[in-house]
Amino acid sequence: MRRERFDKMNVVPFIDIVLVLLVIVLATATFVTNQTINVDLPTASSKKAEEKKSVAIAVDKEGKYYYDKEQLSLELIREKLLKLDPKKDLISLHMDKSSQFQYFVDIIDILKTKGFENISIITKK
Known part of the structure; x- marks a missing residue:
């Protein structure tokens, strides 16, 4: 039996696979950038604004505690x-x-x- 020479490579399956991978990447990329669902929320007459407080707690190198730029003891900060x-x-x-x-x-x-669920630790670059 005689073997045929391997002169040409069939690239059609390779192109099919690349196109499928391209479609998957493009579909997931658009989903990742648009993670929110756009919804037009209805309005109500009894609108109540959420009161969110942002509290800054600082500690200097001597160990003095500050609650919103006011120096307090640790016990007073705990109470607040x-x-x-x-x-x-x-927070x-x-x-x-150096503390x-x-x-x-x-x-x-x-x-x-x-x-507490909303805690951020402030650093500098």
């Missing part, structure tokens, strides 16, 4: 944080890089006890 709504209010932590890690742990422990 326990009065906030953990699901709505935003931002400003820690001095002890224990100060950070103390604040995080208070926030964890109350169950």
Whole structure:
């Protein structure tokens, strides 16, 4: 039996596979960029604005605690944080890089006890 020479390569299956992969990439790329569903919300007469508080807590290198630029003790900060709504209010932590890690742990422990969900740790680039 005689073998045929392999002179030509059939690239049609390769082109089919590349086109299918291209369609998949384009379909997922448009889905990833448009993660929201556009909905025209109805209006109501009894509109109540959500009151979200943004609270800044800072600790300097000496271990002094500040609640919205007002120096307070850790116990007073604990009392004020326990009065906030953990699901709505935003807490931002400003820690001095040379402060002890224990100060950070103390604040995080208070926030964890109350169950805060919106916590941001402020850093610089």
